[in-house]
Structure formats: C-alpha cells, structure tokens
Amino acid sequence: MKTIKCLVLGSAAGLFAISGARAADLPVKAKAVEYVRICSRYGAGFFYIPGTDTCIKLGGYLRADVTINGGVYDFPFYNGEGAIRDRYANFYTDRSRVALTVDTRTATEYGVVRTFGQAGFSFGPFNYTSSIGLAASVNPGATAGLVNNDTSDNGYVGVETVFLQFAGFTFGKSFSAFSSPWHGYPGNNTSFLIGGFDSVTGVNNVQYSWQFGNGVSATIGADDSSANAFNRTQIINAVGGAAGINGGVVTGGAGGNIGFSGAASAFVTGVGTAYGGSSVPDFVGNIRVDQAWGLFQISGAVHDNHAAYFNNANDVATTFNFGQNQAGAVNFGHPNDVYGGAVSAALQIKNIPTGAGDDIKMDASWSRGASKYTLGTSGADPSSFDILNGTRFAMGVVTDAIYSGISPNNGNPQTGLQLTNGWIPTGHRACSAASPGSAITRRPRHCTATPTLLTLVSPLRAAA
Amino acid sequence: MTHGGGTGGVFNPAISSCDPGFAVSEIGMVTRWTPVKNLAFSAEVLYAYLKTNMSGTITNAPSSALPLALTSYTFGNNGTASLNLRVQRNY
Numbered sequence: 231m232k233t234i235k236c237l238v239l240g241s242a243a244g245l246f247a248i249s250g251a252r253a254a255d256l257p258v259k260a261k262a263v264e265y266v267r268i269c270s271r272y273g274a275g276f277f278y279i280p281g282t283d284t285c286i287k288l289g290g291y292l293r294a295d296v297t298i299n300g301g302v303y304d305f306p307f308y309n310g311e312g313a314i315r316d317r318y319a320n321f322y323t324d325r326s327r328v329a330l331t332v333d334t335r336t337a338t339e340y341g342v343v344r345t346f347g348q349a350g351f352s353f354g355p356f357n358y359t360s361s362i363g364l365a366a367s368v369n370p371g372a373t374a375g376l377v378n379n380d381t382s383d384n385g386y387v388g389v390e391t392v393f394l395q396f397a398g399f400t401f402g403k404s405f406s407a408f409s410s411p412w413h414g415y416p417g418n419n420t421s422f423l424i425g426g427f428d429s430v431t432g433v434n435n436v437q438y439s440w441q442f443g444n445g446v447s448a449t450i451g452a453d454d455s456s457a458n459a460f461n462r463t464q465i466i467n468a469v470g471g472a473a474g475i476n477g478g479v480v481t482g483g484a485g486g487n488i489g490f491s492g493a494a495s496a497f498v499t500g501v502g503t504a505y506g507g508s509s510v511p512d513f514v515g516n517i518r519v520d521q522a523w524g525l526f527q528i529s530g531a532v533h534d535n536h537a538a539y540f541n542n543a544n545d546v547a548t549t550f551n552f553g554q555n556q557a558g559a560v561n562f563g564h565p566n567d568v569y570g571g572a573v574s575a576a577l578q579i580k581n582i583p584t585g586a587g588d589d590i591k592m593d594a595s596w597s598r599g600a601s602k603y604t605l606g607t608s609g610a611d612p613s614s615f616d617i618l619n620g621t622r623f624a625m626g627v628v629t630d631a632i633y634s635g636i637s638p639n640n641g642n643p644q645t646g647l648q649l650t651n652g653w654i655p656t657g658h659r660a661c662s663a664a665s666p667g668s669a670i671t672r673r674p675r676h677c678t679a680t681p682t683l684l685t686l687v688s689p690l691r692a693a694a
Numbered sequence: 695m696t697h698g699g700g701t702g703g704v705f706n707p708a709i710s711s712c713d714p715g716f717a718v719s720e721i722g723m724v725t726r727w728t729p730v731k732n733l734a735f736s737a738e739v740l741y742a743y744l745k746t747n748m749s750g751t752i753t754n755a756p757s758s759a760l761p762l763a764l765t766s767y768t769f770g771n772n773g774t775a776s777l778n779l780r781v782q783r784n785y
Contacts, residue, residue: 293782300776306742307774308718316761419724419738419778615718615744617772621765623752624744624772626716 272335272342279334287333290348295419296324302354304420307617314618325354329390344395346404353385391432398439400451403432406460407451408514408529410576414606416591421608425654426593427529427574428608429453433460435511450515455534456508463601463628465537465647467504504633509567510534512600524589525578532571533600535631535647539564565633568647570599599649601630713747732784743773 269276269285276285297304301312302323311319329350336343393402405413406429414421414428421428437451455461516529540562576593597604605628615626631647722740729735748769 289785291782291784293780295778295780295782298777298779299774300740300778304738304740304776304778306720306740306776308742308744311760313774314760314762318761417724418722418740419736419780420722420740420776422720422742423722423740424718424720424742614714615716617744617774618762618767619772621763621767622770622772623767624716624746624770625714625748626718626744626746627714629714 269335271337276333276335284334284336288331289333290328290330292328294324294326296322298322303422304418305422306420308422309614309616313616323354325352327352327354340397342395345393346395347392348390350388350390351385352388388431393432400435400437400439403434404437405429406433406435406453406514407437407449407516408453408531408572408574408603410527410529410574410591410593411520411525412576412578412591414608416593424605424607425595426576426606427572427595427603428606429460430608445521446517446519448515448517450513452511453514453531454508455510455512461512461531461533461600461602462505463605463630465504465535466627466629466632467537467540467634504537505630506536506538506564509536522580524580525576527576528573529576530571530573531600531603532569533603533630535568535570535599535649537565537567537631537633537647540633540644565646568599568631568649570597570630570649572597572600572603572652574603593654595652595654597652599630599647601628601650601652604652604654713749715747717745719743719745734780734782736778736780736782738778738780739775740778741773741775743771745771 266280267278269278272285272287275287275289277287278284279286295303299312299321300306300323301310301320302325305323307313307315307319312321327350329348331346331348334345389403391403391405393400393404395401406427408427409429410426412426413430414423414426415430416423416426434454435451437449439447439449441447453461512531512533514529514531516527518527519525539559572595574593574595576591578589578591580589582588582590595604595606614628615624617624629650631649633647634645720740720742722738724736724738726734726736746769751766751768753766754764
C-alpha cells in the first residue's frame with residue numbers, strides 16, 4: 231500500500247513539472263482544432279468528411295443466431311437432408327455476422343447525390359444446406375463468391391447493397407422497384423417467409439423515380455435477370471435427357487427430371503434447369519402512396535423466359551451438358567422466348583390501437599412465368615419442396631416454365647414454353663413493430679406473422 | 695439443397711397422378727425483448743406446410759442420391775417446424 235501511494239504521488243508531481251515547463255518555454259498560440267463537424271441536414275448520425283462538403287454516416291448491425299430444426303436464417307426444412315431427416319442433416323445451425331454500412335450525401339445543384347454500401351461478414355455452417363453435404367467435394371456457393379466457410383478462420387462476405395443516387399436515378403445494386411418497402415420481412419426474422427418479393431439485399435439495376443408530392447411517387451427500373459436469387463426459378467425441359475416426367479415416369483439423372491431434393495437445381499449453374507443466359511432484363515415499376523396513415527403500393531414486372539435448346543438442360547457447373555451431348559444442340563433448335571410477369575399490391579396501416587408503433591402489413595402477388603415474384607425470399611429458391619415423413623412424401627416443383635423437346639428416347643412431341651402460374655391469395659401478415667431500432671420496449675412484444683399461402687400451378691400435368 | 699443427379703423411383707401410373715403443382719403455407723410468431731434501444735433478443739417459431747398435387751405411390755427411393763429406404767412411398771402432405779433464437783445490435 232505504501233509503495234502504491236508513492237508511485238501515485240510521484241506521477242502527479244511529474245506531470246505537474248512537465249506542464250509547468252511547457253508553460254514557461256512555449257509561446258502561447260491558439261491553434262484551430264479540427265473537431266468533427268456535425269451534419270444535421272440528413273438526420274442523425276451524419277458528419278462532414280473533414281475538408282469536404284460531403285456528409286457521411288457509418289452504421290450496421292451485429293447479429294448472432296441459431297436455428298433449431300432448420301437451416302441458417304430460420305430456413306424451414308422444406309427440402310434437403312433436413313426434410314428427409316437423414317443422418318447427414320444438421321439439426322441446428324448457427325451464424326455470426328457483422329454488417330457495415332457507409333452512407334454519403336452531398337448537396338449539389340442537381341440535388342442530393344447519395345452513395346450507399348452495405349456488406350456483411352458472416353461465419354456459419356456450410357452455405358444454407360444445413361447438412362454436411364453429400365456432395366461435399368463441391369462448394370455450391372463458389373459461384374456466389376462464397377468460400378468453404380465451415381472451417382475455422384474462414385467465413386464469407388455478402389455484398390448486400392451498393393448504389394448511387396443522382397437526380398432521380400439510382401444505379402447499382404439496390405431494392406427492386408417491384409418490392410414493397412418491407413420486402414419479405416413484415417416483422418419476421420426468417421428469410422424464408424414465402425411471398426412478398428424480396429430484394430432486401432439488392433439486385434443490379436437502373437431506376438428512375440418521380441416524386442409527385444404528398445407522399446406519392448412512381449418508380450421504373452430494369453433489374454438484372456441473370457440469377458435466380460432475384461427473379462428466376464427454373465425452366466424444365468421435360469425431355470432433355472433420357473427421360474423426364476413424361477409418360478407418368480419420374481426418373482432422375484436426366485435433364486428435365488423433377489426429382490427429389492434438388493435433382494433439378496436451386497442454382498442456375500447447377501444441374502437440371504434449362505434456362506439460358508440473360509437476354510432481356512426484368513422491367514419493373516411501382517406506384518406508391520406513403521403517408522401518415524400508412525402505405526399503399528401497386529407494382530408490376532415483366533420477365534423473359536429464355537430457355538436454352540430443345541435437346542438439353544443445363545449443367546453449366548461441369549460440362550454444359552446434362553442428358554444429351556451438347557455438341558449438335560443447335561441442330562435441334564430452341565423454344566422461343568415467352569414473356570411472363572407479375573403484379574403485386576401491398577398495404578400498410580399504421581397507428582392501430584394495439585400500441586404505439588404497431589402496424590399491419592399485407593401484400594398479395596400473382597405471377598405467370600415469373601414464379602420468383604410470388605415465392606419471394608432473399609436467396610435462391612429451392613428447385614423443389616420435398617418433405618418426407620416416414621414413407622409419406624410431399625413434393626412440389628418450382629418452375630417458371632416447362633417445355634418439351636424432341637427426344638429420341640421417348641418420341642414425345644415438341645412443345646414451346648408453357649408458363650407456370652403462381653398466386654398468393656392471402657400473403658398477409660400483421661405485426662407489432664417493436665423491431666430493433668424502432669422503439670424501446672422493455673417487455674417482450676409479440677409480432678405475429680399471419681398465414682401466407684403460395685399456390686404454384688404447373689402447366690405440366692403428365693397423365694398417368 | 696442440390697445433390698446432383700441420381701436416379702429416381704418408379705412412378706406407378708395405374709394409381710398415380712404426376713402433377714408437380716403444389717401449395718406451401720407458413721405461419722409463425724416472433725417475440726422480441728428490447729432491454730435497451732437498438733438491442734433485441736428474439737425468438738421465432740415457424741411452421742411450414744406443403745400440400746402436394748402429386749398423388750399415388752412411387753416405388754424404390756425417390757432419389758438414389760439420398761440414403762432413402764428402397765420401399766414404396768405414398769404422396770401426401772407434410773409440415774415442418776423450426777425455432778430461431780437471435781440477438782441483434784444495430785448501430
């Protein structure tokens with residue numbers, strides 16, 4: 231105790247001495263101090279980048295979560311190993327993530343120029359498959375920039391939104407004009423609530439917005455159409471390979487089969503889908519009324535169904551070939567493009583009597599040849615829903631369109647693209663908006679997601 | 695979610711109908727506790743139900759790429775429930 235006292239005293243004396251020496255030796259000259267200057271014109275949190283007239287705001291979130299009897303992000307076991315409950319399934323999955331946002335605004339003679347970027351750094355189990363993966367030698371996320379992240383020190387980066395706004399235009403990776411402001415999240419945690427088109431992590435696009443005043447606006451845009459995480463599911467060539475689902479026979483291993491658990495792929499570059507490359511972007515637009523009482527929006531989309539050839543489906547990841555030799559494919563010709571589309575209506579009612587900040591959100595969507603717009607979810611949709619319980623087998627196949635090529639194997643007649651219809655008659659959820667950041671709530675609040683019901687009617691009903 | 699190819703079972707045409715259409719419905723509830731501003735603990739339950747339009751039976755495993763029993767499967771409707779626990783801090 232005595233020693234400590236001495237040290238403390240000694241230290242204080244030393245400081246005093248130094249201070250005194252400075253005062254004696256140096257001339258007193260007030261130097262301007264460059265404090266961070268607050269920028270108040272765009273809301274809380276902005277400050278000026280020193281020496282410029284650009285305001286910047288840094289933000290983000292940190293999240294840790296675990297899903298039990300499901301995949302990452304509360305993925306329900308509606309397909310994959312978990313859905314058949316085999317011993318390869320991960321029955322719980324967890325993830326840690328930190329996301330960073332950088333928002334800059336600059337006042338110019340054209341109005342405010344804005345840039346926004348968000349990236350998330352995540353660590354969790356191997357992709358979303360929620361299994362160790364029977365195809366463990368293949369990294370299904372490789373084409374999405376993912377590394378094999380189920381080992382220590384790895385992880386993955388998600389580039390979520392990157393856009394620039396100038397004079398009414400938006401360029402970059404931003405929300406689709408088809409989306410409602412809440413995307414697929416009227417109040418839920420899960421990224422797998424079916425329904426409500428979800429572009430919450432952005433899609434590459436170009437948009438232009440008109441503001442008519444009084445909260446009324448209109449936006450048109452052209453969205454990238456090259457990946458099924460945004461606006462594609464799959465096109466099936468029913469006779470691309472040895473045999474499809476024609477003739478009442480379901481067989482795997484061939485182009486156009488509608489097999490179990492992703493024999494046709496969730497990924498454009500995987501096995502099975504007969505989609506061609508991107509040809510025409512998706513044209514989207516909305517008209518929105520956003521006022522104190524709530525919000526109403528009507529949106530629409532036009533989607534090009536652009537298949538490959540009559541004699542094959544794609545397996546771009548390996549050989550560009552699935553079922554038939556790729557060589558000679560052009561000899562068989564290809565189905566003509568067929569345009570599909572979707573419409574959606576979204577409604578939000580604020581100030582409901584259940585509590586401050588509570589609201590009701592609902593939306594309904596209809597699609598034809600553009601099933602992704604009714605399925606929603608921010609990631610790639612499953613190629614099929616497959617849930618097995620004992621020997622009872624539930625199955626649904628997700629398609630934008632189905633066609634049938636000439637097949638030497640079954641001689642079925644050739645047909646062009648037939649579009650799939652999708653409909654969510656009650657894409658309706660209500661919730662109390664005690665979401666993070668919106669209110670301080672000291673006791674738990676219940677946020678209810680009321681039922682969502684997706685119906686997908688396939689054009690192909692092979693007679694038994 | 696994808697396992698490549700593999701061969702499938704045999705559809706029994708006499709008593710079966712191959713209609714890949716379906717309806718999927720979900721219902722869930724999330725409860726959040728926000729002890730301080732911008733910090734939320736939440737628990738979410740989610741139930742998904744798949745109504746298939748396929749009917750009849752399929753023999754052998756529906757996919758050879760999965761460790762399924764070689765038996766007869768009957769098309770029918772199934773559901774699955776999940777629980778998500780999350781903590782999130784926004785800044």
